[in-house]
Amino acid sequence: MNSDFELANKRVVIASNRLPINVSSKQGLLNITPSVGGLATGLSSFHQGNEGLWVGWPGMNPGNAEKKQELEKTLHDKYNCFPVYLTSTDLKKYYQGFSNRTLWPLFHYFSTYTIYDSSEWSVYKKVNQMFCDRLLEVTRPGDIIWIHDYHLLLLPQMLRREIPDATIGFFLHIPFPSMEIFRYLPWREEILEGILGADLIGFHTYDYTRHFLSCTLRILGKEQVYGQLTVDNRTVKVDTFPMGIDARRFSAAASSPDVINERKLLGKRLKTEKIILSVDRLDFTKGIPERLKAFERFLDKYTQWHGKITYVMLCVPSRTKVREYQLLKSEIDELVGKINGRFDTPGWLPILYMYRSLPFKQLVSLYSSADLALVTPLRDGMNLVAKEFIASQVNNPVGALVLSETAGAASELGEAIIVNPNDINMMAEAIAEGLSVSGEDKKSWIESMSKRIEKYDIFKWTEDFLNQLCQVKDRQELNRQFFLSDKKQSEMHSDYENAGKRLLLLDYDGTLVPLAGKPEQAKPDSEIYDLLSMLTKNPKNTVVVISGRDCNTLSEWLGGTGVNMVAEHGTWIRETGKPEWQLTSGDLTAEWKENIYPLLEMFSVRTPGSFIEEKSYALVWHYRKAEPELGNLRSKELADALHDMVSGTGLQVLRGRKVVEVKPAGVNKGKATLQWLEKYDDWDFILAAGDDWTDEDIFSVLPDWAWSIKVGFGPFTRARFVLDSTNKARRVLQSLGNIGTQ
Ligand code: GDG
Secondary structure, X not given: OOOOOOOOOOOXXXXXXXXXXXXXXXXOEEEEEEOOOHHHHHHHHXXXXXXXXXXXXXXXXXXXXXXXXXXXXXXXXXXXXXXXXXXXXXXXXXXXXXXXXXXXXXXXXXXXXXXXXXHHHHHHHHHHHHHHHHHHHHOOOOOEEEEEOHHHOOHHHHHHHXXXXXXXXXXXXXXXXXHHHHOOOOOHHHHHHHHOOOOEEEEOOHHHHHHHHHHHHHHHOOOOEOOEEEXXXXXXXXXXXXXXXXXXXXXXXXXXXXXXXXXXXXXXXXXXXXXXXXXXXXXXXXXXXXXXXXXXXXXXXXXXXXXXXXXXXXXXXXOOOOHHHHHHHHHHHHHHHHHHHHHOEOOEOOEEEEEOOOOHHHHHHHHHHOOEEEEOOOOEOOOHHHHHHHHOOOOOOXXXXXXXXXXXXXXXXXXXXXXXXXXXXXXXXXXXXXXXXXXXXXXXXXXXXXXXXXXXXXXXXXXXXXXXXXXXXXXXXXXXXXXOOHHHHHHHHXXXXXXXXXXXXXXXXXXXXXXXXXXXXHOOOHHHHHHXXXXXXXXXXXXXXXXXXXXXXXXXXXXXXXXXXXXXXXXXXXXXXXXXXXXXXXXOOOOOHHHHHHHHHHHHHHOOOOEEEEOOOOXXXXXXXXXXXXXXXXXXXXXXXXXXXXXXXXXXXXXXXXXXXXXXOOOOHHHHHHHHXXXXXXXXXXEEEEOOHHHHHHHHHXXXXXXXXXXXXXXXXXXXXXXXXXXXXXXXXXXXXXXXXX
C-alpha cells in the first residue's frame, strides 16, 4: 500500500457481505474468481497491499468439515480472508430478503418495491451477529475494524458492546435516503443505533451525510456540531468520502499490449464508426430500460447515425434469484429485441447486448475503445464505472461521458454531459451531443476529470478515511478527560466531605429533569423532590436552583424542598424561608414587551409546535416541540431579527436550549451566581450543574477549583466536566446527599 497514514502499523480488518473473491465448486475442485461489484473491485487493490484481513461470505458453503478446512486454509494463506458461512435460509432472508428487498430499494428511493417482513429482519439481525462472532474470533486488540455497506448496518453496535474501546469505521456504498424515505422503515431506530456503534461513519456525498444527520436528529433526537455526535459518552464523526478507483491500474492496462490487441479484435468484429458503451450490474436502480428507450428515440430522430454506431451494452447478472430482477431481465430482453428488430439492416445490428461478466482486460478494452459512455442510473451511491471509463481514456481521440445527475459521481464529474435519467428526450439529445462533440472539448473535459480521479484514488480515499478514524479516536481520548469519571467523583466526594460550607448551584430543566415536550410537563418527580430535600437538610449545604422558569412555577414546584430559588435567568431571587421574591436589579422595565411580542407571534405562526411564554421581565419563544431542523433555522432567523430590534435598548437576546429569550441586559445567571458567591468568602465546596448556553454564565464566574458540570451533549463548554444525561447528574447528587446521612 502506498499510503503513510498514521496507523500504517495497525492491521485493517475489512468486513463486508461478500469476500473480494467468489468461491464455487467444479467437479469437486474449488474454483476461485474475483468478485464483480463496486465494493470488491474498489477495495481489493487496497487489501492486496495491506497485511490486513477480510471477513465475508465466500459464495458457497462446502458442507463437510474436511472441505471446509481446505477452503479456509486456501482463503487464509492466499487471500488473507476469513469466511462467514451462510445457510440457504440466511441467504434467502438476510441477503435476498432484508438486504435486497428492503434496504436496497428503500435507500435507492424505490419505496414501492420495498417489502417489510419481520422474519427477514430477524434473520438479518442473526447474520449480523454471526459476523460479529467471527470478527471477535479473528481480530486482536489494536486492529482497525472497517465495516462496509448496507448488509451490516447493525454490526458496528454489536461489536461496540463486546469491545467498548474498539476502533470501528463504517462506510455506506449506497445512497443514504432523505428522512422522508428513511422514516418508512419499521426498524429505523435500531438501524441508526446500529450504525452509531462506529467511531467514523462515511458516505459518498455530502447529501447522504446530511440525510443521515437529519435522521439521527429527528428520529433519535441527537444533535450534531460540525458532523460530530455524542453517543454514550463517545464522540462519533460523520463525514463525506467520495470513493475513488485504482486509476493507474486502468490507465496502465489501457496502454498495455494485451489490451491494444483486444481493441484491434473488437474493432474488426464490430466494424463500426463509433462505439457507445454501458456497463452495469443488471439492477433496477441502473435505469437500463429508460436508457434503451432514449437510445431508441435517438435512432428515430438522428437517422444519419444509422449503420455508423454500435451500442455495446454489458449487463452483469446480479441477484438472479430475486423476482424483481428476473422481471427486469425480461423487460430488457424484450426492449433490446424490439429496437434491434426495428432498426437492424443486413450488416448492422444497433445493440450488441452481452449478459455476462468479462475479464478485466476485455472490460478495459471496451472502456478505451468507446467513443461515448452512458452512465445513467436512476440512483447510484457513487458509480465507479464512470470513473473507470475516464481513467481508461489514454488514446486519442478520447471518449465522452453522459452521466446521470442522481449518481454520486455527478458531484465530482461536473464536466460530463449531465442528464436527468427519467427524461428520455434529454438523454436522446445527450447521446447526439456526445457523438458530435469536438475532439478538443472532449480532451479538455477528460483531462480535468482524470486529474481529479488520479488525485483522490482508492489509496488516497482509504488513507483519508483511516486517518480521520485515528483522529476521532484521539479526540475521544481527549474528551474522555472531561467526563466526570468514577475517580474524579471520589475526589469530589472527599472535597465535599471535608468542606464546612458548601454551595450547590443547580439548573432545573435539562439538568435535574429531562426536557419535556411541554414546559408544564417537567414537574419534579418524587425522586428529585426527595433528593433536593435531602441536600437542603444538611446544615452545611446552601442549595440554589437557578432557572429560567417564572417565580410562580418555581414556588409551586420546589417551594417545599427548602432550596433557594433564582427565577427568570437571574431576574428574581427567593431565599429559603422567606415568602417574598425580590428583584435582583432595581431598574427593570417591562414596557418593551409590547413591541417585541408581535415578532415572536409571527415566528410562532410560521413554526408549527412553537409557542410564546410571557414572564414578568422577559419574553420567551419555545421551539422544543417544533420539527427540529425548522426550529433551529427559525431560531437563528428570530435571534438575528431580535438583535437588530434590541440594539441600544438595554435588552439582550439569549439563545438557550430550544428557546430564544429577550430580557433586560445585565441580568443573567452569572450575575445571580455572583450574588451567592459574595455572600460568604469562605465557601470551601462549590458545585454547579447546567445544560445550556445560559448556564455558561454560571460556569464563567466560578473559581477555578469549583466542580462545574455540563449535562448533555456539547464539546464547547466552560465547565470542567461533562455528564451525558440528567440521570447521571441525579446519581452524582444522590451520592453527595448520601454522604451527609452516613
Ligand atoms: C456499489 C454501489 C458504488 C462491472 N462489470 C464487469 C466488471 N464490473 C465492475 C466495474 C465496477 C463495478 O463492477 C461496478 O461498480 P459500480 O460502482 O458501478 O456499482 P455497484 O456494483 O452497484 O456498487 C455504487 C459502489 O458500490 C462503490 O462504493 O459506486 O453506487 O451501488 O468496478 O468495473 N468487472 C469486470 N467484468 C465485468 O464484466 N471485471
